[in-house]
Amino acid sequence: MFVSLFALALGACGGGGGGESSPATPQIPAPPPSPDPPSGEIDISLAEGARFLRQASFGPAEGDVVSLQTTGYEGWIDNQINAPASSQLQHLAALPLPENGAEGRRNRLEAFFKYALENDDQLRQRMAFALSEIMVVSDQGALANRAGGLASYYDMLSEHAFGNFRDLIGAVTLHPAMGVYLSMLGNEKPDAARNIRPDENYARESLQLFTIGTVELNLDGTPRLDSAGQLIPTYDQTIIEGFAHVYTGWTFGGSVRFNRPSRDYLVPMQAFSSFHDTSEKKLLNGVVIPAGQTPEQDLTDALDNIFAHQNVAPFISRRLIQRFISANPSPSYVERVATVFNDNGFGVRGDLGAVIKAILLDVEARTPVAGGIGGKLVEPLLRLVSLWRAFDASAPNGRYIYPQPNNDFGQAPLRSPSVFNFFSPDYAPAGELSDQGLVSPEMQITNETTTASVNDYLALSIYIRNSNATTLGNQAIRIDIAPYLALSGDPEVLLQRMAEKLTGGVISSELEAEALAMINTIPQDQPAFRVTEAIHQIVSSVEYALIE
Amino acid sequence: MINRRRFLNISGRTMLGAGLASLLPRQLVAADNSFSDYKCLVNIFLYGGNDSFNLVVPTSNAEYNVYAASRQNLAVEQLDLLAINPDNSDGATYGFHPSAGALQSLFEAGDAAVIANVGPLVAPVTKEQYLSGAASLPPQLFSHNDQQAQWQSLKGDASLATGWAGRIADQLAAETADQLLALNTSTFGTNLFQAGAVSIPYSVSTTGANTYGAFGAEAALGAERRAAFESHIDSEFGNVHARALAAVHKRSLASADLVNQALAQAPDLATVFPASFLGAQLNIIARLIAVRDRFEMCRQIFFVGAGGFDTHDDQNELQPGLLSDVADSIQAFQLAMVELGVNDDVVSFTHSDFGRTLTSNGDGTDHGWGGHQIVTGGPVNGRQIYGQMPILEIGGDDDATGGRIIPTTSVDQYAGTLAEWFGVDTSALDIIAPSLSNFTTSNLGFV
Numbered sequence: 002m003f004v005s006l007f008a009l010a011l012g013a014c015g016g017g018g019g020g021e022s023s024p025a026t027p028q029i030p031a032p033p034p035s036p037d038p039p040s041g042e043i044d045i046s047l048a049e050g051a052r053f054l055r056q057a058s059f060g061p062a063e064g065d066v067v068s069l070q071t072t073g074y075e076g077w078i079d080n081q082i083n084a085p086a087s088s089q090l091q092h093l094a095a096l097p098l099p100e101n102g103a104e105g106r107r108n109r110l111e112a113f114f115k116y117a118l119e120n121d122d123q124l125r126q127r128m129a130f131a132l133s134e135i136m137v138v139s140d141q142g143a144l145a146n147r148a149g150g151l152a153s154y155y156d157m158l159s160e161h162a163f164g165n166f167r168d169l170i171g172a173v174t175l176h177p178a179m180g181v182y183l184s185m186l187g188n189e190k191p192d193a194a195r196n197i198r199p200d201e202n203y204a205r206e207s208l209q210l211f212t213i214g215t216v217e218l219n220l221d222g223t224p225r226l227d228s229a230g231q232l233i234p235t236y237d238q239t240i241i242e243g244f245a246h247v248y249t250g251w252t253f254g255g256s257v258r259f260n261r262p263s264r265d266y267l268v269p270m271q272a273f274s275s276f277h278d279t280s281e282k283k284l285l286n287g288v289v290i291p292a293g294q295t296p297e298q299d300l301t302d303a304l305d306n307i308f309a310h311q312n313v314a315p316f317i318s319r320r321l322i323q324r325f326i327s328a329n330p331s332p333s334y335v336e337r338v339a340t341v342f343n344d345n346g347f348g349v350r351g352d353l354g355a356v357i358k359a360i361l362l363d364v365e366a367r368t369p370v371a372g373g374i375g376g377k378l379v380e381p382l383l384r385l386v387s388l389w390r391a392f393d394a395s396a397p398n399g400r401y402i403y404p405q406p407n408n409d410f411g412q413a414p415l416r417s418p419s420v421f422n423f424f425s426p427d428y429a430p431a432g433e434l435s436d437q438g439l440v441s442p443e444m445q446i447t448n449e450t451t452t453a454s455v456n457d458y459l460a461l462s463i464y465i466r467n468s469n470a471t472t473l474g475n476q477a478i479r480i481d482i483a484p485y486l487a488l489s490g491d492p493e494v495l496l497q498r499m500a501e502k503l504t505g506g507v508i509s510s511e512l513e514a515e516a517l518a519m520i521n522t523i524p525q526d527q528p529a530f531r532v533t534e535a536i537h538q539i540v541s542s543v544e545y546a547l548i549e
Numbered sequence: 550m551i552n553r554r555r556f557l558n559i560s561g562r563t564m565l566g567a568g569l570a571s572l573l574p575r576q577l578v579a580a581d582n583s584f585s586d587y588k589c590l591v592n593i594f595l596y597g598g599n600d601s602f603n604l605v606v607p608t609s610n611a612e613y614n615v616y617a618a619s620r621q622n623l624a625v626e627q628l629d630l631l632a633i634n635p636d637n638s639d640g641a642t643y644g645f646h647p648s649a650g651a652l653q654s655l656f657e658a659g660d661a662a663v664i665a666n667v668g669p670l671v672a673p674v675t676k677e678q679y680l681s682g683a684a685s686l687p688p689q690l691f692s693h694n695d696q697q698a699q700w701q702s703l704k705g706d707a708s709l710a711t712g713w714a715g716r717i718a719d720q721l722a723a724e725t726a727d728q729l730l731a732l733n734t735s736t737f738g739t740n741l742f743q744a745g746a747v748s749i750p751y752s753v754s755t756t757g758a759n760t761y762g763a764f765g766a767e768a769a770l771g772a773e774r775r776a777a778f779e780s781h782i783d784s785e786f787g788n789v790h791a792r793a794l795a796a797v798h799k800r801s802l803a804s805a806d807l808v809n810q811a812l813a814q815a816p817d818l819a820t821v822f823p824a825s826f827l828g829a830q831l832n833i834i835a836r837l838i839a840v841r842d843r844f845e846m847c848r849q850i851f852f853v854g855a856g857g858f859d860t861h862d863d864q865n866e867l868q869p870g871l872l873s874d875v876a877d878s879i880q881a882f883q884l885a886m887v888e889l890g891v892n893d894d895v896v897s898f899t900h901s902d903f904g905r906t907l908t909s910n911g912d913g914t915d916h917g918w919g920g921h922q923i924v925t926g927g928p929v930n931g932r933q934i935y936g937q938m939p940i941l942e943i944g945g946d947d948d949a950t951g952g953r954i955i956p957t958t959s960v961d962q963y964a965g966t967l968a969e970w971f972g973v974d975t976s977a978l979d980i981i982a983p984s985l986s987n988f989t990t991s992n993l994g995f996v
Contacts, residue, residue: 141856142857143862143863181862183861184861184862184910184913187862187911187912188910188911189911192911195621195622195909196618196619196620196621196907196908196909196943196952197621197908197909197910197911198908198909198910198951199910200861200862200910200911200913200915201861201910201915201916202859202861202862202915205691205692205916209692215689215692215695232688234688234689238691238950238951241691242951328790373787373788373789374788374789375788376788376790377790378790378794411738418596418856419596419597419693419856419859421693421694425694428739429710430739430744430793431710431711431715431744431745431746431749432749432793432796433789433792433793434789434790434793435710437789439789441789441790441793444739444790444793444794444797445738445739446738446739447739447793447794447797448735448738448739448752448797448801449751449752449753449758449759449797449800449801449804449805450738450752450753450754450758450759450801451738451752451759452794452797452798452801453758453759453760453761453801453805454754454759456761456763457759457760457761457762457763460761460762460763460768461762464763464768509784511781511784512781512784515777515780515781516777518777519770519773519774519777522770522773523770530769534770534774537763537774538777541763541778542781543781543782543784543786543791543794543795543798544786544791546791546794547788547790547791547794549788
């Protein structure tokens with residue numbers, strides 16, 4: 002873990018001192034060995050530890066596996082759950098630039114990269130990233146100039162990452178960024194004379210994409226079928242209309258008038274009763290809420306109604322498993338996690354900390370699945386971030402300036418083209434995967450165009466932007482290869498060391514042979530070329546893009 | 550997405566021996582092209598659900614008044630509508646949205662047609678059948694991704710993992726076996742429309758094929774590195790996701806240099822495309838069409854996309870920009886086809902998730918069902934409205950509920966007509982459009 006150059010400005014998120022003059026970033030001492038390791042803790046190999054950290058963090062940085070070997074998986078997760086949350090909003094506030102426009106968008110992404118690379122709340126930030134791809138808002142569209150509002154939304158996801166799902170959907174629903182994105186903000190009660198009825202946008206998408214989905218599910222995530230063998234819809238148009246009527250009367254918090262709102266993106270929305278529909282409303286599972294309630298009562302009842310739905314546990318469990326572990330979790334894996342969602346062991350439903358722990362500690366997560374169908378592709382952008390973490394990447398100006406990762410990787414935090422995210426949890430490319438009834442969500446942003454641009458940016462980040470380069474600009478984020486130059490005389494040792502850093506030493510014999518042949522092509526008096534070649538051979542490989 | 554060219558990223562224009570074409574994947578079927586002509590379809594998908602009831606609007610008083618009563622504050626002013634004079638008439642008169650002047654010109658010149666009130670259907674549906682629940686319907690009406698999948702796959706109430714252009718490519722595999730590029734090309738990334746059971750679509754960016762800079766001639770050891778990578782992606786990967794990724798790498802490497810080399814030879818077009826993403830996509834397609842002979846292409850289907858049509862909010866502010874982009878981009882594309890001398894070979898057509906509610910939510914509209922689509926190009930029997938214009942009355946005979954209009958023409962008919970023009974044998978049309986036989990008219994006659 003590295004000390005932030007912005008540590009003092011950031012307060013809660015950083016480590017100790019540090020400063021721009023330090024030639025090498027000082028290390029925080031590794032935590033002392035636990036005097037009383039949890040009983041039953043198993044020894045964690047380098048390969049197992051690196052695999053876990055590739056799943057649960059933004060990738061192992063130097064020393065991370067050793068720390069994990071000390072705490073054990075469960076101790077590591079507990080530490081992560083207790084670690085304070087990094088705040089993107091604090092990052093924006095510490096910068097002199099305005100939060101709107103291109104600078105704002107750039108600075109918001111900088112916060113993402115900075116925390117992924119520097120900060121300790123790795124699992125929380127991974128969870129926020131996962132949730133940001135489920136409960137989607139985006140700077141493509143009406144929120145383009147609302148970096149502050151989007152940072153606040155991301156912080157809200159971080160804050161609730163290990164909290165209760167009911168609180169999360171409450172905060173998501175009332176966040177003004179979501180209010181604007183899915184047009185619940187400003188949504189009014191019907192006006193029959195003008196053929197105006199409530200906006201159905203948030204009502205529909207929050208049910209379909211955030212909480213229960215379109216068809217009834219079993220606890221194991223498989224669809225329930227009726228007696229005729231047909232799928233059972235979770236809602237119909239009248240239920241969408243019921244929720245649309247619930248979500249009337251809300252605008253920006255701190256507003257004096259509904260139609261002249263505050264435009265404050267940092268506080269939850271507030272309701273104006275006179276713009277709220279007070280009729281009776283039909284919700285899920287036959288529930289009807291009575292006429293005459295306040296906006297707040299209606300909202301509480303409606304979100305309770307969603308939260309109580311039997312689909313929530315398998316729906317969310319499967320999506321989170323897909324973001325961390327496996328594109329195609331077995332039904333029993335989904336059921337084990339969904340069972341924890343429904344009861345964390347202490348009678349609490351919706352405990353996301355317990356859910357992520359169940360996901361990461363499950364036997365199907367810790368042991369690669371046989372049969373060649375397990376695991377998942379690493380999201381393209383996270384391949385870059387894990388490269389940067391492994392090699393302590395930074396820029397001389399202390400910034401992380403990379404404004405358009407979507408151009409290269411087909412994705413960027415809170416920059417989806419629509420509420421349907423960059424890829425669907427059910428996406429299956431035609432051919433083998435589709436034929437076997439398997440999905441591979443990340444393949445939806447994997448085509449002839451993106452494989453080239455991803456590979457190209459990774460190559461740029463290795464061969465060109467490294468610590469040996471002398472002609473880079475101050476803001477070029479570069480990997481640190483200095484510690485490994487001395488290994489270049491022995492290609493086998495070099496390659497093994499690079500593999501240890503990136504994958505815990507796991508490398509196929511075929512890739513090893515190809516990589517060694519390439520390294521040996523490079524004259525011994527070009528150590529930096531040899532080191533970067535070794536890194537590129539691994540990072541550009543198909544196997545590095547997969548965590549099985 | 551705009552692709553930046555970086556210094557690592559060398560242009561395909563500088564190199565490429567003639568032997569590379571032999572590396573391209575080919576169909577195993579050995580046959581000469583059976584088509585002696587060239588035909589091309591361009592699907593312009595308007596993501597989010599275009600509010601086409603404001604694109605084509607009745608102008609005759611009686612019909613306009615019904616529209617205006619339904620639409621209220623979202624109605625386009627009667628005097629602002631751009632009148633069209635279709636050769637066929639249903640008694641009413643119509644006009645385009647004031648931002649779609651380019652479409653008005655194309656329509657009046659006979660180069661564009663309107664397909665009225667088209668949408669996903671399994672079979673014809675009456676309002677009574679819809680309300681009683683007796684009708685067979687595509688599942689999850691009003692849901693974006695489900696209805697996008699309906700338009701692109703025509704799966705109806707069945708399960709189908711291929712798109713209708715993908716199935717066309719499968720059907721025409723033998724006749725197009727000598728083509729050096731995939732029949733299906735997308736500028737909008739992965740899509741269901743072009744997914745085939747056998748055929749595999751190809752993806753380009755708006756600047757051409759993206760290349761792997763580290764494998765280029767300008768990178769030190771680029772050729773050696775490329776060879777090592779090609780050996781790597783030829784490995785027998787034990788994991789299904791790894792095999793899927795490796796296959797894309799192979800296709801990307803196999804075609805990129807050839808595509809860029811050909812594009813470098815493309816003639817400069819005098820036509821100026823709009824500076825939008827849609828304009829840029831249609832521009833690169835025009836350039837690919839210009840160099841089609843270098844790939845021995847006789848049949849091509851392109852897929853482009855535009856977003857932002859989900860106008861729940863601020864519709865009156867957003868719609869002019871959305872519609873002018875569509876209209877101006879389509880017009881530029883058509884001019885480019887004329888310039889390239891292929892206007893009689895190319896048909897572009899719109900798709901969208903759904904039409905939108907006639908009712909308003911205050912400042913926008915919600916997810917509907919049927920809507921109008923636009924077909925353009927030399928082969929189009931233009932200046933006509935095909936199908937039946939709906940009654941735009943809340944609670945009227947065409948209103949399912951809440952101003953969601955029941956389609957009277959199915960996407961299967963729309964697609965089947967295009968597929969038949971494209972050269973799919975009539976006996977195979979039900980493979981392309983599985984519900985086609987449930988409708989009395991299998992060819993709408995617009996092309």
